[in-house]
Amino acid sequence: xxxxxxxxxxxxxxxxxxxxxxxxxxxxxxxxxxxxxxxxxxxxxxxxxxxxxxxxxxxxxxxxxxxxxxxxxxxxxxxxxxxxxxxxxxxxxxxxxxxxxxxxxxxxxxxxxxxxxxxxxxxxxxxxxxxxxxxxxxxxxxxxxxxxxxxxxxxxxxxxxxxxxxxxxxxxxxxxxxxxxxxxxxxxxxxxxxxxxxxxxxxxxxxxxxxxxxxxxxxxxxxxxxxxxxxxxxxxxxxxxxxxxxxxxxxxxxxxxxxxxxxxxxxxxxxxxxxxxxxxxxxxxxxxxxxxxxxxxxxxxxxxxxxx
Amino acid sequence: xxxxxxxxxxxxxxxxxxxxxxxxxxxxxxxxxxxxxxxxxxxxxxxxxxxxxxxxxxxxxxxxxxxxxxxxxxxxxxxxxxxxxxxxxxxxxxxxxxxxxxxxxxxxxxxxxxxxxxxxxxxxxxxxxxxxxxxxxxxxxxxxxxxxxxxxxxxxxxxxxxxxxxxxxxxxxxxxxxxxxxxxxxxxxxxxxxxxxxxxxxxxxxxxxxxxxxxxxxxxxxxxxxxxxxxxxxxxxxxxxxxxxxxxxxxxxxxxx
Numbered sequence: 001x002x003x004x005x006x007x008x009x010x011x012x013x014x015x016x017x018x019x020x021x022x023x024x025x026x027x028x029x030x031x032x033x034x035x036x037x038x039x040x041x042x043x044x045x046x047x048x049x050x051x052x053x054x055x056x057x058x059x060x061x062x063x064x065x066x067x068x069x070x071x072x073x074x075x076x077x078x079x080x081x082x083x084x085x086x087x088x089x090x091x092x093x094x095x096x097x098x099x100x101x102x103x104x105x106x107x108x109x110x111x112x113x114x115x116x117x118x119x120x121x122x123x124x125x126x127x128x129x130x131x132x133x134x135x136x137x138x139x140x141x142x143x144x145x146x147x148x149x150x151x152x153x154x155x156x157x158x159x160x161x162x163x164x165x166x167x168x169x170x171x172x173x174x175x176x177x178x179x180x181x182x183x184x185x186x187x188x189x190x191x192x193x194x195x196x197x198x199x200x201x202x203x204x205x206x207x208x209x210x211x212x213x214x215x216x217x218x219x220x221x222x223x224x225x226x227x228x229x230x231x232x233x234x235x236x237x238x239x240x241x242x243x244x245x246x247x248x249x250x251x252x253x254x255x256x257x258x259x260x261x262x263x264x265x266x267x268x269x270x271x272x273x274x275x276x277x278x279x280x281x282x283x284x285x286x287x288x289x290x291x292x293x294x295x296x297x298x299x300x301x302x303x304x305x306x307x308x
Numbered sequence: 309x310x311x312x313x314x315x316x317x318x319x320x321x322x323x324x325x326x327x328x329x330x331x332x333x334x335x336x337x338x339x340x341x342x343x344x345x346x347x348x349x350x351x352x353x354x355x356x357x358x359x360x361x362x363x364x365x366x367x368x369x370x371x372x373x374x375x376x377x378x379x380x381x382x383x384x385x386x387x388x389x390x391x392x393x394x395x396x397x398x399x400x401x402x403x404x405x406x407x408x409x410x411x412x413x414x415x416x417x418x419x420x421x422x423x424x425x426x427x428x429x430x431x432x433x434x435x436x437x438x439x440x441x442x443x444x445x446x447x448x449x450x451x452x453x454x455x456x457x458x459x460x461x462x463x464x465x466x467x468x469x470x471x472x473x474x475x476x477x478x479x480x481x482x483x484x485x486x487x488x489x490x491x492x493x494x495x496x497x498x499x500x501x502x503x504x505x506x507x508x509x510x511x512x513x514x515x516x517x518x519x520x521x522x523x524x525x526x527x528x529x530x531x532x533x534x535x536x537x538x539x540x541x542x543x544x545x546x547x548x549x550x551x552x553x554x555x556x557x558x559x560x561x562x563x564x565x
Contacts, residue, residue: 017565055406058565077309077408085406091399095331100324107320108407110313152403 006066007033007160007191008054013063015049015215023049025215026063031193031208033068033159036186038206038223039195040302046215047195048088051164055085068159081109084153088164090145094138098129098148101137102155109156116155123151126181143174150178154185161185162193167201179205199299203227209298211305218305227297232267234300235274238290239264239281252280265294309408317409321417322424329387329425336387337429340379344433347375348440351497362499363530369444372437373524374496377458379433381491381516382483384426384459388418388466389479396470401563411557415467415550422463423456430455444527450535451526457542458519462487464549471553471562490516495524500532515545 008031015024024046031037041047052058054065056076065072067079092101099120106116124130127147132140137148146166153161163182167175175198182205186192196202202209203223210220219226236259243264248257254277257265266277278288294300309317329336352368359367395401404414437443445451465482473479494516500508511517512533522538525531531538557563 052565056564057402057405059560077410080406081309081408083406087402089399091402093395093398093400104320104324105403105407108317108404108409110309110316110408112316 005033007031007035007068008193009066010050010054011064013050013053013065014061015046015053015058016061023215024053024060024063027212027215027217029210029217029220031191033191034186034189036182036192036205036207037194038202038209039193039212040199040202040209040298041195041212042306045212047212048164049215050212051085051087051162051193051195055083055162056080081156082158083160083162084156084158086149086153086161086163086166088168090149092137092145092148092152095136097134098124098137098140099133101148102152105152106155111156119155119157120151123154127151128177143170146170147174147178150181158190160191160193164195165197166194167196167198175201199302203298211302213306219301223298226301230270230297230301230304232269232300233297234294235266235268235277236290236292236294237264237266237277237281237288238262240287240289241285243281243284243286254280262289309410313408314410314413317404317407318413318417318420321404321414322420325387325391325418325421326424328391329421336383336425337432340383340429341432341436344375344379345436347371348437352440363501363528365528365530366441369441369528370499370524371497372434372441373527374494374520376430376434376437377455377516377520377523378491378496380426380430380455380459381462381487381519383429384422385462385466385469385483385487387425388422388463389470389473389482390466391421392418392467392470393473393476393479396473396562397476405563412554415553415557418467419460419463422466423459426459426463427455430459446529447526449526450522453539454519454523454526454542457539457546458523461515461519461542461546461549464546464553468549468553468556471556473562490514495520495532515541518542 008029010027010029013024013027016022027046027050029050039047039050049058053060054067054072068082070079070082072079102120102124103113103116106119107113111119121130124133127150129144129147129151132144137145140148146169150163150166167178170178179201182192194202194206206223208221209223209226210217212218239262242261243258244251244256246258246261250256254272255267259265268274268277274291278291281288351371356367356371361367362370392401469479469482493511494514495511500511500517503511518533518538518541521531521533522535522542525535
């Protein structure tokens, strides 16, 4: 019996492009149904290649993959039926109308035009595109085009939604409304696989993440657990006067890096507290005017892994 | 995807293709009609009046089937190559690549789109010929068989070209350097019986000859080559290009990384 508790099961996935580039080097990855999963990695790490193989845009070299229990080698078309893809680049016909782009996609999933129109209306309204439905897609703004691709991916009501950098180049307000919509979809049972460069986005949205580096998964797990395992975090501290005479160094176990005469970066280990740091500086006659994490915690983990 | 789902997907491709060539009718329907009308005027009326009958048919009437066939060939080929390469260029071919629609459904949809445009243009050009010559029909079934097979073959050819094409130049090279010479040398304006024996034999290597000749047979009941031999050549070429195109689509050549 197929294990349909997993939305995606990837094992030993290898991809070598015609030019010899080894994009994937034996990727193993499991994403449970109902998850909101983040796939993180630097440019060229292999995120889009994995998505391309799952969605049928890229031929794999070795390995296997199942989507909702369906082996893509056995029946990729049946697997694709369960899936919606929002690719990184705009890939619709710029001369076609918004409504035609969405309903034609439904047609490719075997949904007749009358039903496709019924499916499209609430999605386009939710994504604030309904009043643009008769406009040629080339006349839309960048954010609208991004939302059009989400609408197109959802018109056949997929159980698995894959989004490749969906908020790239999207303004803050729109990004937050897209996050809300994706959370709503996930809460209603859609499994979501998201790749993003915005680690704040991954930390806020994802339940589980995997970090891919040079074609291999180097870390994966629950976001909270991964963040909890970070052994140090860097804080940016704005101070009233020069620390440690303006030179980098360690004071009472705290590693200071001087940025300028009023700013230092301090690495805090898991057993060190912000209170003790402020106290230490105060003892030296230095007032702390501001203190904030240098990046979000997932970003810290990400950078730690990338630096090896 | 069940049978009804495939029919819906097929209709989606056909509808999109037909809407496309009607939306840009000044680029797709009008130019071949104007070009062929000029041929009728210049080669048929002006020059043709000074040329003797060919196989007992007036020169004006003799060139009509060839000119109709020429417009069918160029239109069906250009429709599929232009539309499919346009989809590759804008990457919107990924819309069906990520869907459960089988390759053969997409192929059939594009080819039907090309055939419909080819037939529509051919019909208009044939209609224009009424201004110059009285229409004669000898064998309507043969006319239908040849025009359909030709439109089908060149739609498939256009698709094959577009699959391999990586830039716009690639879809204009074949029409310019292959199709045009083959069409002009395929007996549109002359009977190969008027050529020396060597050139008659060379002409028999040109597949367009069989299309034009068989189509002309449907109108006048005269042919340079056996009609069934022409049908066989067309079916053979169609089968070879259809198989090759399906194979390439399955492998993802020109489509997948």
